[in-house]
């Protein structure tokens with residue numbers, strides 16, 4: 001089992017519409033991000049119940065983020081915290097961080113008028129993000145300066161989560 005020791009929280013936008021984690025899971029499956037969750041059995045069963053694909057020895061989890069925050073503020077579980085992510089290769093962050101994504105596309109150049117999803121995070125998303133980040137900081141003892149947007153990770157070469165996203169813990 002690939003283990004993850006989270007020292008950072010990396011925040012993303014999905015750059016698209018407000019869709020459920022299972023839909024993002026399908027997109028990320030197409031990009032080959034999947035890894036097999038094999039244990040604990042109860043968690044494997046939970047993912048299968050949620051609609052993730054059962055495979056020999058477990059369940060395929062392809063969504064690259066650990067958490068997805070929907071426009072209405074609902075937090076959907078992506079990968080379990082203890083699995084490596086598939087959301088930020090730079091600085092080996094897939095092995096050193098929890099990846100949190102908000103649905104929407106908050107980049108004013110890529111999505112000026114909302115053709116690719118909502119253009120600014122909803123207040124419900126920001127409230128849910130704050131609560132989730134404070135929780136993650138607490139359980140993993142992550143200092144606030146290690147809660148960063150994707151684009152703030154050195155060598156990440158992305159505008160994610162967009163210039164219309166502004167968050168400070």
Ligand SMILES: [Zn+2]
Pocket residue numbers: 011012013087150158160161
């Ligand atoms: Zn990103």
